[in-house]
Amino acid sequence: MSEWLENHLPKVVLAPSFIAVLIFVYGFIGWTAWVSLTRSKLLPKYEIKGFIQYERLFDSPRWDTAINNLYIFGALFIVIAMVLGLLLAILLDQKIRVEGAIRTIYLYPMALSMIVTGTAWKWILNPGLGIESMVQGWGFANFEFDWLVNPDYAIYTIVMAAIWQSSGFVMALFLAGLRSVDGEIIKAAQVDGIPTWRIYTAIIIPSMAPIFLSAFIVLAHLAIKSFDLVIALTGGGPGYATDLPATYMYAMAFSRGDIGQAASSAMIMMLVVFAIVVPYLYSELRAKND
Amino acid sequence: MTDLSMPQTQTRTQSATGKIALRWLLYVLLGLFALYYLMPLFVMLTTSLKSLEEIRTGSLISLPREVSFDAWKTAWSGACTGIQCEGLRPYFWNSVLIAVPAVAISTLLGALNGYVVAQWRFKGANIIFSLMLFGCFIPFQVVLLPMARLLGIMGIAGTIPGLIFVHVIYGLGFTTLFFRNYYVTIPAELTKAARVDGAGFMRIFWSIFLPLSLPIIVVTVIWQFTQIWNDFLFGVSFSQAGTQPVTVALNNIVNSTTGVKEYNVDMAAAIIAGLPTLLVYVVAGKYFIRGLTAGSVKG
DSSP states (O other), X not given: OHHHHHHHXXXXXXXXXXXXXXXXXXXXXXXXXXXTTBOOSSSOOOOBOOSHHHHHHHHOHHHHHHHHHHHHHHHHHHHHHHHHHHHHHHHHTTTOTTHHHHHHHHHGGGGSOHHHHHHHHHHHTXXXXXXXXXXXXXXXXXXOOOGGGOTTTHHHHHHHHHHHHXXXXXXXXXXXXXXXXXXXXXXXXXXXTOOHHHIIIIIITGGGHHHHHHHHHHHHHHHHHOOHHHHHHTTTOSTTTTOOHHHHHHIIIIISOOHHHHHHHHHHHHHHHHHHHHHHXXXXXXXXXX | OOOTTSOOSSOHHHHHXXXXXXXXXXXXXXHHHHHHHHHHHHHHHHHHTSOHHHHHHSOTTSOOSSOOOHHHHHHHHTOOBTTBOOOSHHHHHHHHHHHXXXXXXXXXXXXXXXXXXXXXXXXXXXXXXXXXXXXXXXXXXXXXXXXXXXHHHHXXXXXXXXXXXXXXXXXXXXXXXXXXXXXXTSOHHHHHHHHHTTOOHHXXXXXXXXXXXXXXXXXXXXXXXXXXXXXXXXXXXXXXXXXXXXXXXXXXXXXXXXXXXXXXXXXXXXXXXXXXXXXXXXXXXXXXXXXXXXXXXXX
8 A cells, every 4th residue: 555655646646636626627617618608697507509799798898999909009018118228138148237126126016916016006096196186286287198098099008017017027137048048159249240230130139039929928918917906006097998809808707796607708718718828838838849 | 248439441530539429428327217117116205205185286207395204104094995094014924924935835736746757757757747837838828717506516716715825826836937948957967876876855955855945946936936926816706805915005105095195194105015025026036037037938
């Protein structure tokens, strides 16, 4: 008996975690998928009725807003954070004296909760007392900056705060990438008199393609899951102007009592993440096993 | 590593002046960006030290004329989160009570799992690992509804043990990944030799692997602590009045609509809620960054 245990101990140790993941990840995804096909309202029902919840979802103007916001937010957030991160990494890669200190400053927002970030930016962007009144106080009496409470522009305030929070992290990724480029090639190019900007655009940046992919995956993943920041900064408002899929799902699940809608919107989020992450993970794992 | 100051083909004097100008520009740019990242922290800090009167009449970025810690006192022990007015203090301790056991349990389980997956490969171990890894990437919205029901059935809905349970479960993927990637670099011969000498599975773990693991334990603990302390989604979904973590309480204070809006209290509360993770970052930034990059880059 003890010999059996000793031989199977590795499996016995791994089993509880594996079973937990099977139930709480895959089982729960299955449950949500099932419920998304029913007429569940306040309480879950288990009788399958087809894609009725998804039809309701795609007919809902609120979901439409959430998806449009995800496009706007996702695209701007990913592109600007990557450009800014790359720029900062290149600037920091010039044998800077106080590099450690500067890196620490650029990256600290990543340690903060999105709720803290949202609270800070909500104050900074406050139309009555924040940047608007500051600039007015400088003598520009007509200066207006009410994006936080303007339904057409509020989503951009979320982009601003999200970029502040995450761009330092992208910088760290790119900096590690820049440092891993073969120094010999760069030296050879410098000896040949190739200008520095050409060395970056023709040699260094192209060799960092995998880092670009990683940064993209991380940022896209962050964008889709964005929830805390919206809640803290705008609460999804004005009205539902800054709803994202995550806040839509939460509203349906916990304040509207519409479990069917919550489940179907969660499944759509899941599918979007699947589409981005699965090919990436698959290629990573394959590369490792080969 | 490249260097903008490398000699170019211009004449010497031109390139020397250009070089200095370029260095200056570089440092100015870096300084401006540093200001950009520091500005919100600066504004939070100065606002938290001002009186409401000064906030109304002064400028966003001006220094406080009279430094007052009243807002900090209110934020810690008097601010209202809805009907209760006990400040952040009880919720701060809730977060500690949630984070400490959840971090300890998920790190220990991750170490054991990573040890098995990396050093005791059996048929299917890779598939199991891939399945666990994928669990890191799901949007948690997809498990919120069934988890709420399960916690209810288990009788731990809205309790701190319930939140610990949730954080352990959904932290396992990452902790396993961290330890697995670390233990994979330890030669398998070490385990083999120890087995020849008669050491068993647990003995090898305790006396060989665990003593080697300090760096990865630090990375994992920091990662898990930051994740759990900063969590909002689980906290807001699975807590009730009295068991909320600090992030939820902060959001409630800021969005509380009763009475006068006290921006200085909001800012003090935000700093208090952010302080533990900020402190960890300042003290152990190296490990924090390692966790970030390991968690997001390595598949």
